[in-house]
Amino acid sequence: MAVVSASPARIDRDNILRASLWALARAVQALPDMPQHVFVDGRDRLATTCECEAVIGGDGLIMSIAAASIIAKVTRDRLMCALAQQCPGYGFESHKGYAVPEHLAALSRLGPSAHHRSFFAPVIAAREKHQPWTIKREADLFAAEAAIEVSAAE
Numbered sequence: 001m002a003v004v005s006a007s008p009a010r011i012d013r014d015n016i017l018r019a020s021l022w023a024l025a026r027a028v029q030a031l032p033d034m035p036q037h038v039f040v041d042g043r044d045r046l047a048t049t050c051e052c053e054a055v056i057g058g059d060g061l062i063m064s065i066a067a068a069s070i071i072a073k074v075t076r077d078r079l080m081c082a083l084a085q086q087c088p089g090y091g092f093e094s095h096k097g098y099a100v101p102e103h104l105a106a107l108s109r110l111g112p113s114a115h116h117r118s119f120f121a122p123v124i125a126a127r128e129k130h131q132p133w134t135i136k137r138e139a140d141l142f143a144a145e146a147a148i149e150v151s152a153a154e
Helices: 008-014 016-030 063-086 101-110 121-130 141-153
Strands: 037-041 051-055
Touching: 008 016, 016 037, 037 063, 101 121
Parallel strands: 037 051
Antiparallel strands: none
């Protein structure tokens, strides 16, 4: 068995699907013995040296996918309970990081931790509230265009 997780920074950079597929491919590579065949839950296959089959709804159809899903969930739950010790007040031990009202309220109240995904909309809102100096403002192209038009009209 091998378990690999993707960091919040990788998820922000690649998106949740690509980061999950990256972690799954690394887990396959980390197995002590290379399998002959790998099943992936969903529509995307992995670039592996063994056969790989994507199965939509695979966790309800293939026992090894269902088992892997349970292992992943239990591992995540344990990681979130450990994170709750490092970051008290967020309630990670109860909601496990899912965007439930309790988590969103804690995020709004405390601001984001280093473990939150930077580009997740509620995290951006909390960062704007608690850490506005970290928000990079992009130039408003339409405002610049309007200024050029006004300038040209004068």
